[in-house]
Amino acid sequence: MENKMEWWKQTSIYQIYPWSFQDSNGDGIGDLPGILGRLDEIQELGVETIWFSPFYRSPGEDFGYDISDYTAIDPRFGTMADCDKLIKEIHKRKMKIVLDMVMNHTSDKHPWFLESKSSKENPKRDFYIWRKGSKKKPNNWISMVGTSGWNYDETTDESYYSNFLSFQPDLNYRNPKVKKTMFGVLDFWLSKGVDGFRLDIFNSIYKDESFRDNPSSLRFFPTPDNHDEAFFQKKLYNLNLPESFQFAKEVRKHISKYKQKPFLIGEVSGSDSVLKSFLGEKADGLSLVFQFELIHFKYQAKFFKDLLEKNEKEFPTPLTPTYVLGNHDQRRFIDRLGGDVKKAKILSAFQFLARGIPVVYYGDEIGRKEGRISNFFGKDPIAKMNRFVPLFLSNLLEIYINRDNCRLPMLWDETDGAGFSKGKPWLPVGKFKPSESVKVQKTVEDSLWNHYRQLFHLRKSSRILKEGSIKTKTTNHVDLLCFERILGKKVVTVFLNFGENQIEELLPKGSQLLYQFGGVEVKGERIYLKEHSGFVFET
Ligand code: NOJ
Numbered sequence: 001m002e003n004k005m006e007w008w009k010q011t012s013i014y015q016i017y018p019w020s021f022q023d024s025n026g027d028g029i030g031d032l033p034g035i036l037g038r039l040d041e042i043q044e045l046g047v048e049t050i051w052f053s054p055f056y057r058s059p060g061e062d063f064g065y066d067i068s069d070y071t072a073i074d075p076r077f078g079t080m081a082d083c084d085k086l087i088k089e090i091h092k093r094k095m096k097i098v099l100d101m102v103m104n105h106t107s108d109k110h111p112w113f114l115e116s117k118s119s120k121e122n123p124k125r126d127f128y129i130w131r132k133g134s135k136k137k138p139n140n141w142i143s144m145v146g147t148s149g150w151n152y153d154e155t156t157d158e159s160y161y162s163n164f165l166s167f168q169p170d171l172n173y174r175n176p177k178v179k180k181t182m183f184g185v186l187d188f189w190l191s192k193g194v195d196g197f198r199l200d201i202f203n204s205i206y207k208d209e210s211f212r213d214n215p216s217s218l219r220f221f222p223t224p225d226n227h228d229e230a231f232f233q234k235k236l237y238n239l240n241l242p243e244s245f246q247f248a249k250e251v252r253k254h255i256s257k258y259k260q261k262p263f264l265i266g267e268v269s270g271s272d273s274v275l276k277s278f279l280g281e282k283a284d285g286l287s288l289v290f291q292f293e294l295i296h297f298k299y300q301a302k303f304f305k306d307l308l309e310k311n312e313k314e315f316p317t318p319l320t321p322t323y324v325l326g327n328h329d330q331r332r333f334i335d336r337l338g339g340d341v342k343k344a345k346i347l348s349a350f351q352f353l354a355r356g357i358p359v360v361y362y363g364d365e366i367g368r369k370e371g372r373i374s375n376f377f378g379k380d381p382i383a384k385m386n387r388f389v390p391l392f393l394s395n396l397l398e399i400y401i402n403r404d405n406c407r408l409p410m411l412w413d414e415t416d417g418a419g420f421s422k423g424k425p426w427l428p429v430g431k432f433k434p435s436e437s438v439k440v441q442k443t444v445e446d447s448l449w450n451h452y453r454q455l456f457h458l459r460k461s462s463r464i465l466k467e468g469s470i471k472t473k474t475t476n477h478v479d480l481l482c483f484e485r486i487l488g489k490k491v492v493t494v495f496l497n498f499g500e501n502q503i504e505e506l507l508p509k510g511s512q513l514l515y516q517f518g519g520v521e522v523k524g525e526r527i528y529l530k531e532h533s534g535f536v537f538e539t
Helices: 032-036 039-045 080-092 111-118 174-192 241-253 272-277 301-314 341-353 379-387 392-398 438-442 449-463 463-467
Strands: 011-016 048-053 069-073 096-101 131-132 151-154 158-161 196-199 262-267 323-324 357-361 469-475 478-487 489-498 505-508 514-519 522-523 524-527 533-539
Touching: 032 080, 039 449, 069 080, 069 174, 080 096, 080 505, 096 174, 111 524, 158 301, 241 262, 241 272, 272 301, 301 469, 301 478, 323 379, 341 357, 341 449, 341 478, 341 489, 341 533, 357 449, 449 463, 449 514, 463 478, 489 505, 489 524, 514 522, 524 533
Parallel strands: 011 048, 011 357, 048 096, 096 196, 196 262, 323 357
Antiparallel strands: 131 158, 151 158, 469 478, 478 489, 489 533, 505 524, 514 533, 522 524
């Protein structure tokens, strides 16, 4: 049987935050030569696609999500020659590379913005969104960080709009020149051979043409999967506009002429129907969108069964769900599990064995823990904005303010700098046990790193797991999640025990074990799954 499914519907994604992965020159900041030196290990882990958070030229006020040159490498990270080498070496290892593309906004230090703000007559004026209005804001729009999106600028006595932080002015996609320029940026990278883009806050691309006020709402706190009702406002006119859904199709069409068959994965948020609008009615919009339900999981079998069923109902083939346990904006999932590695194994197994794309944040494969940097001392601009909010309070309210804490350096070995840097790391490595490092975990058969390695490789080698449909099964145990992956006559069955007690199940005759973890015993036709264990077999 020929595999006709697009490659990106079968891949697994590993996110690298370049600042924190591997420093090679001792300046305490990760860099491209550092990453190059770790590619063999990433390949050994079994990663198929690497997504890089931005390494373009940037003032670094939002650590790269404030770009000042889309086609240059920031000197902190290396040179264009390093980047070309990175693309080549990744491909040589049969992996794919995805770049982060911040289409919504630039840095306020970008030459386009400097020109734009210099005068109303400047040809770049309409690259951004300018309106009259100083003390009285042009309208009531609140940005995604909870402040007014309007920023007054004295030079021309007008305000520009930013849907994120004020130093990140939004580009004006109603200006055809902006579209053309940004398509040119995509072309630049696609011609270099990159395999796709992660599109930053793509839900924010278009704003209402007539700048209508947003209606009010009773909700205050946004959640990772819902920004469209927050800060007492329903963001009808500054997020998720139909024009943005349409634009998703334009971008997809634009990139699809490239021979590497690149894909787009969008950072968008909202209800399933909003997410589906970004994917297009004919699956002709964004290729994938991040689905953030796992960011606030409940550790119980029912939650995961419901999620699978919901995703099959809402995102059936040819759509492909994604399973995201963390990223550079969210509390690390191991901390959300109270540091419990056994439970982390269950969640990662779920992520890799379900139908969909697992997205793994660097360090999750070793159970890298959160830092405890207070909001006051945070480098993250969101922490700076909220520096007087005590960490315990933001933790209690489950709002994630200081993103430094999920961005700590990777733990490669047991040395002081954890093998990350010989200099002073830009964020502290923090206290850790040698057993938390990659080096030690590689030598321990049942370590989390080895578990992830098995999962990456299992998916890679199993067409059933990559292409197969999925069916949940009802069992007699509340703590047991059971589902099947089916391709033709072949079936892979997955048992995951979320409970504290041993569970007994029947093993069909002729079953072939694919993977087990956490303590499973097979006695004849019976299997005994210890607490937080998993068993995967093919029939
Ligand atoms: C979402 C990114 O994930 C986040 O890190 C960044 O601060 C904002 N977009 C602004 O680009």
